[in-house]
Amino acid sequence: MQERATSKRTGAKRAAWATRWHSVWFRTFVGLAVMGGFSCGGGGCGLLDLGGCAGGGCSSCEGCESCGIEPLADGFPAEGRIENAAQARLTEPGLRFLEGNLGDVLEGALPDGLTIPIPRTEFSLAGTDYTLCPDEDCFARIELRRVVLEPTEPNELRATVDAILDARDPAGDPRTLPLVVDSPLIPPYTCDVTLDTRGGGRDEVSLVATAALNEETRAPRDGFTRLDVPSAGFREDRGIETADLRVSGCILGPLFNTVRPILIGEVESQIDELASGLAQQCTRPLEGADGALLCPGGTFPRGEGDEAVCRYEDADDADCVPALLGLEGGTDLGALLASISPGTHADVELLLAAAGEGEVEMEGMNVGFRGGFESPSPSACVPRVAPPELPPIPAFADARGDVVPGTGEPAHLALALAEPTLDQLGWAIFDGGMLCLGVGTSLSQQLESGLFSLVAPSLRNLTFPETSAPLAIALRPQQPPDFTVGVGADEPLLSVALPALEMDFYVFSHERYVRFATFRGDLTLPVDLVAEDGALVPMIGTPVVENPEVLNSDDLLTETPMNLARAIAGILEAFAGMIGGSIDPIALPEVAGVGLEVPDGGLTGIEQDGERALGIFARLAPSSGAAALTAPVETAIEVRDVQIDAGALALETWGDGRTRVELEVDARGPLGVPYEYAVRVDGMGWSRWQRSPRFLLEDRVLLFEARHRIEARARVVGEPGSVDPTPAEATVIVDVQPPLVRLEDGRVIADDLVSGDRLEVRFDGGAWEPYAERMDARGAERVEVRDEAGHVASATQGLIRGRANPSADAGCACRAAAPSDLAGALPLLAVLALLRRRRGRRS
Known part of the structure; x- marks a missing residue:
C-alpha cells in the first residue's frame, strides 16, 4: 500500500500575495461600483484607495496617509448613520467591459502583475523527502485568455477565468522549478520541473469563483455588507493536467510519475487557497496609546503583527469581523482649504460604506450605502446648531439602470448621492469650523483697500498716507449650508444656501488689522460640476444675496450702511469667483489600471418620490493608453x-x-x-x-x-x-481715478491706486519722464503726473524770485507775503491749518 504524503508549506510570501489579491478583488469588483466617492486632492486618495482604511481592512494604509484619514476605534456613532445615503450600480455594460479588460486591470493593480508566488513546499513519500522551490524564488505566471462574469440572483457574481499557467523566475522570465530529492539511498540531488499548461491536451486551465454581497447580522457590523466567496478554485474538469508537469535531471526519473500528482495537488491547492482567501477581508485591530490592540464593539483582537485580526469571539478559530466595504474614519477637512485660508482646521468623522445585501438586477449589481458625517470637536467660531432632520431616502430608479438619464448613452457605473447626505455633510463642516475662513492676499492680490476705493472712499482715511493697504475677510457663518440638487434644465447642478452669513472686513492700518465693517446677508451659491480632462471642475456661478446689511461701520466709515451693503453684495460675486478659482479640480479616481470618463449629461440631478440626489454616470476606460496627441500647443x-x-x-x-x-x-x-x-x-x-x-x-x-x-x-x-x-x-x-500729487519741501510726492510706481511726470509742460519717489521738483511752478490709464493730476507752487516758495501751500499758486505781513499772519495760518486738519479727518 502506498504511503500517504505529508506536506508543509512556507506561507509568508503566499500570505503577502493573498493580502494584495484581497485588496484588488475588493477594489475592482466592489470599489469600482462606488466610483471613488471622496477625493482628498493633492495625494489623490479616493474611496477606492481608502476603503481598506475602514477599520484596518487592508494590510496597510500607507496610501491614505497623505489624506490624513485616521480609523475610528469605536466606529462611526450608530445614532448619526444615514440609511441609503448613497447607492451605486455596476451595470451590465460595465461587467462586459471588465470581462474584456480584467487582465489589464489585474496587471495594473498587483505589484507583480499576474504572477503569483509558489511557496517552498516540503513533503515526504516512501521514506524520501522532497522540497519544491527551496529558495522561495518560484512563481507562476497567469495569462488570462477569457473571462466571463455572470450576475446570479439574488446577490452573487460568478467569475469564470480561462488562463495559461507557466513557471517564472523573480524577473518574470520562464524557468524550471527546482525539486530537491533527499533519499536515504543516495545523496540529495535536484530535479528540474517544468510547469506549463500548454504541455497537455489543452492550453488553458479554468478557475471559477463566486462572490456574494451579504448583509452582516452581528454587531458591530450588523446591517453592513459582507463580501463572501462561497466557492473558488479550479473547475473540476479543467485543472492542471499530468502532462503539464515535466521532469528532467532526476536520477530516479520513473518515480516522478508517483510524485507528479502530489505536485499538481500542491500547485492547485496554492491557487485554490488564494482564490478562497478573497473572503478573508477582516477588520484589523488598532494599536492604542498603551500599545494594546483595540477592536470595535466588544470584538477581540487575535494574532500578532500582520496576522492580527478582530474576531467575534476570543478564539483563534472564531469568525473574523468583516471589514467595511467603504470608508470610515476621521480627518481634518479644513486642511483642504489651506491654500485659501491658511490655518483652517475642521475635524470631521465620516462614514460611507456598503450596507444591506447586494441586488442583481438587469444583469448588473446594485448596492446601497450607509453614510454619516459629524464633528467630534465643534468649533467655537460658529453657534451650536442641531443636525438636520433626515427624511426616508428612496432608491433612485435612474441610478438602477444602464444608461445616462435623458441621453440613452450606455453607462458602466452609476452613483447617486442623496441630497440629505449632502446636508449632513454641510452641517458637519459647519460645526467643525471649516467655513470659518480668513482670506487675504494669499487668495488674490486684488484683496486690498483699493478694492473698496470707489464704493467706500472714506476708507482712505484709515490707510493714509498710503493709497492702498491689504484687506482681510473673515467668514462667520451662522447657519449650516443647505444643499439643493437641481433637476431642471434652468437650475444649477447644486445650489448652496448660506443663511445669515456674516463677513468681517479688515484693513491693515498702523501696523495692525482693523475691522471697518461687518456684512450680513443670505447668500446662495450656484455650483456646476464639469467633467474635464479626467477631473471634476467646480464652476461657481453668480451668487444671489438677499437681505444684505452692513454693521459696525459707523465708527470708521462715512458712507451709509445701506449703500455699503448694496455694493458689498455686488463684490461678493468676484469674491466667490476668487474662491472658486482656488479650488483644485477633483481628480476622477483611477483603480487598478482603469480610469473613469464622465460623458455629456453624466453629471445630473435625479429625483424619486420627492427626494433628490446628485447623479454621476461614468464609463470605464483603460488608463494606461497614451493620448492620441500629447505635444502641447x-x-x-x-x-x-x-x-x-x-x-x-x-x-x-x-x-x-x-x-x-x-x-x-x-x-x-x-x-x-x-x-x-x-x-x-x-x-x-x-x-x-x-x-x-x-x-x-x-x-x-x-x-x-x-x-x-x-x-x-x-x-x-x-x-x-x-x-x-x-x-x-x-x-x-x-482705473477711473487720477493719481494723487502734492509738492512738499521742493519734492514731488505722487501715488496712484493702480499704477503705483509706474507713473510719469513732467515739469512746466515739458517732456514726460518716469517718476521717482520724492523726486526734486526742479523749481517748476506746475508739476503734472500721469498714470498708466492716461489720467493726469497736477500741483502748483508759488515762486519767490524764480524759486519755489516753501511757505506756499502745496497745490496752490499763492502770492508771496512781505516779511512784515508774515509775522502778523502766523496766528491766522495756525488756525487755518488746524481747521484744515479737522476737515481732512471728517472727510
Whole structure:
C-alpha cells in the first residue's frame, strides 16, 4: 500500500500575495461600483484607495496617509448613520467591459502583475523527502485568455477565468522549478520541473469563483455588507493536467510519475487557497496609546503583527469581523482649504460604506450605502446648531439602470448621492469650523483697500498716507449650508444656501488689522460640476444675496450702511469667483489600471418620490493608453477693446454697468487640426472650452480698480495632453481715478491706486519722464503726473524770485507775503491749518 504524503508549506510570501489579491478583488469588483466617492486632492486618495482604511481592512494604509484619514476605534456613532445615503450600480455594460479588460486591470493593480508566488513546499513519500522551490524564488505566471462574469440572483457574481499557467523566475522570465530529492539511498540531488499548461491536451486551465454581497447580522457590523466567496478554485474538469508537469535531471526519473500528482495537488491547492482567501477581508485591530490592540464593539483582537485580526469571539478559530466595504474614519477637512485660508482646521468623522445585501438586477449589481458625517470637536467660531432632520431616502430608479438619464448613452457605473447626505455633510463642516475662513492676499492680490476705493472712499482715511493697504475677510457663518440638487434644465447642478452669513472686513492700518465693517446677508451659491480632462471642475456661478446689511461701520466709515451693503453684495460675486478659482479640480479616481470618463449629461440631478440626489454616470476606460496627441500647443492673446463704465464703479450705482473686455486668442501647433480655447481673470476659474477664438469678458471683478491679469490657453479639440502648460497673459488696466500729487519741501510726492510706481511726470509742460519717489521738483511752478490709464493730476507752487516758495501751500499758486505781513499772519495760518486738519479727518 502506498504511503500517504505529508506536506508543509512556507506561507509568508503566499500570505503577502493573498493580502494584495484581497485588496484588488475588493477594489475592482466592489470599489469600482462606488466610483471613488471622496477625493482628498493633492495625494489623490479616493474611496477606492481608502476603503481598506475602514477599520484596518487592508494590510496597510500607507496610501491614505497623505489624506490624513485616521480609523475610528469605536466606529462611526450608530445614532448619526444615514440609511441609503448613497447607492451605486455596476451595470451590465460595465461587467462586459471588465470581462474584456480584467487582465489589464489585474496587471495594473498587483505589484507583480499576474504572477503569483509558489511557496517552498516540503513533503515526504516512501521514506524520501522532497522540497519544491527551496529558495522561495518560484512563481507562476497567469495569462488570462477569457473571462466571463455572470450576475446570479439574488446577490452573487460568478467569475469564470480561462488562463495559461507557466513557471517564472523573480524577473518574470520562464524557468524550471527546482525539486530537491533527499533519499536515504543516495545523496540529495535536484530535479528540474517544468510547469506549463500548454504541455497537455489543452492550453488553458479554468478557475471559477463566486462572490456574494451579504448583509452582516452581528454587531458591530450588523446591517453592513459582507463580501463572501462561497466557492473558488479550479473547475473540476479543467485543472492542471499530468502532462503539464515535466521532469528532467532526476536520477530516479520513473518515480516522478508517483510524485507528479502530489505536485499538481500542491500547485492547485496554492491557487485554490488564494482564490478562497478573497473572503478573508477582516477588520484589523488598532494599536492604542498603551500599545494594546483595540477592536470595535466588544470584538477581540487575535494574532500578532500582520496576522492580527478582530474576531467575534476570543478564539483563534472564531469568525473574523468583516471589514467595511467603504470608508470610515476621521480627518481634518479644513486642511483642504489651506491654500485659501491658511490655518483652517475642521475635524470631521465620516462614514460611507456598503450596507444591506447586494441586488442583481438587469444583469448588473446594485448596492446601497450607509453614510454619516459629524464633528467630534465643534468649533467655537460658529453657534451650536442641531443636525438636520433626515427624511426616508428612496432608491433612485435612474441610478438602477444602464444608461445616462435623458441621453440613452450606455453607462458602466452609476452613483447617486442623496441630497440629505449632502446636508449632513454641510452641517458637519459647519460645526467643525471649516467655513470659518480668513482670506487675504494669499487668495488674490486684488484683496486690498483699493478694492473698496470707489464704493467706500472714506476708507482712505484709515490707510493714509498710503493709497492702498491689504484687506482681510473673515467668514462667520451662522447657519449650516443647505444643499439643493437641481433637476431642471434652468437650475444649477447644486445650489448652496448660506443663511445669515456674516463677513468681517479688515484693513491693515498702523501696523495692525482693523475691522471697518461687518456684512450680513443670505447668500446662495450656484455650483456646476464639469467633467474635464479626467477631473471634476467646480464652476461657481453668480451668487444671489438677499437681505444684505452692513454693521459696525459707523465708527470708521462715512458712507451709509445701506449703500455699503448694496455694493458689498455686488463684490461678493468676484469674491466667490476668487474662491472658486482656488479650488483644485477633483481628480476622477483611477483603480487598478482603469480610469473613469464622465460623458455629456453624466453629471445630473435625479429625483424619486420627492427626494433628490446628485447623479454621476461614468464609463470605464483603460488608463494606461497614451493620448492620441500629447505635444502641447502655444497660445497667444490680444486685447482688442476695453470699455469701462465709470458709473458702475461708484457707490450709488455699483454694478449697474459692466467693464467689457474683448479678446482674441490664437493657437500655434499642428496644422490642419481644430483648436479650442479657455480664459480666466485674476486666477479665478477657467471658462469652458470653446472653439471660437473671440471672448467678451464682463466679470464683476473687472469693476475693481486694478491691473487685471487675463490668461488664455488653447488645446487641440478633445486632446487633454495638448493643453498649453504656460498660458498666454495680457494685462487690462481698470482705473477711473487720477493719481494723487502734492509738492512738499521742493519734492514731488505722487501715488496712484493702480499704477503705483509706474507713473510719469513732467515739469512746466515739458517732456514726460518716469517718476521717482520724492523726486526734486526742479523749481517748476506746475508739476503734472500721469498714470498708466492716461489720467493726469497736477500741483502748483508759488515762486519767490524764480524759486519755489516753501511757505506756499502745496497745490496752490499763492502770492508771496512781505516779511512784515508774515509775522502778523502766523496766528491766522495756525488756525487755518488746524481747521484744515479737522476737515481732512471728517472727510
